[in-house]
Amino acid sequence: MVGISLAGAGLGFAIAPGQAAALAPIIEPQNGIYIGLDFNHADTVALANSPIPGMLNQPLLSAGAEIDPASRYWYPDRTAIWGRFSDLVDEAALTPNGSVGLALVDPAQFRGYNIIVAQTLN
Numbered sequence: 607m608v609g610i611s612l613a614g615a616g617l618g619f620a621i622a623p624g625q626a627a628a629l630a631p632i633i634e635p636q637n638g639i640y641i642g643l644d645f646n647h648a649d650t651v652a653l654a655n656s657p658i659p660g661m662l663n664q665p666l667l668s669a670g671a672e673i674d675p676a677s678r679y680w681y682p683d684r685t686a687i688w689g690r691f692s693d694l695v696d697e698a699a700l701t702p703n704g705s706v707g708l709a710l711v712d713p714a715q716f717r718g719y720n721i722i723v724a725q726t727l728n
Contacts, residue, residue: 632709638716642709647699650706654699659692666691670711670719674704674727694725701727 632642645653653659671687673679677697679689689697698704707724716722 632707635712638712638714640710640712642707642711642722644707645705647703647705650695650704651699653706654692654695659695663690663692666721666723668719669721669723670716671723671725673723673725674698676727677725691723694723698725698727703728 630644630646632639632644669691671694673687673694677687677689677694679687679693679697681688687694695706698706704725704727706726709722709724710720711722713720
């Protein structure tokens with residue numbers, strides 16, 4: 607498996623309750639986030655059951671990531687992640703209340719990355 611390097615920056619994807627806020631857009635240019643999508647658990651499950659994560663594995667190989675400390679995809683030294691985008695989505699989908707987020711970000715604020723993937727397993 608190809609590794610995804612860590613973003614190293616605090617990127618908070620807030621999970622909004624309720625159906626209307628199921629897929630929440632994030633636009634925070636002042637924080638280096640040009641545009642992002644925050645998926646709630648139901649949408650993360652739907653995303654995991656779609657072909658999209660597999661299609662994004664290759665383009666997101668050099669993406670930064672901020673994943674849950676409980677994820678099984680950490681390298682033993684916790685400096686990098688050994689999973690693919692689809693692995694992170696599947697893990698979140700299989701965890702009650704797990705979710706993912708994806709954002710296009712300012713590389714100057716995110717260690718050179720243009721894309722950041724966030725995963726929450728709580």
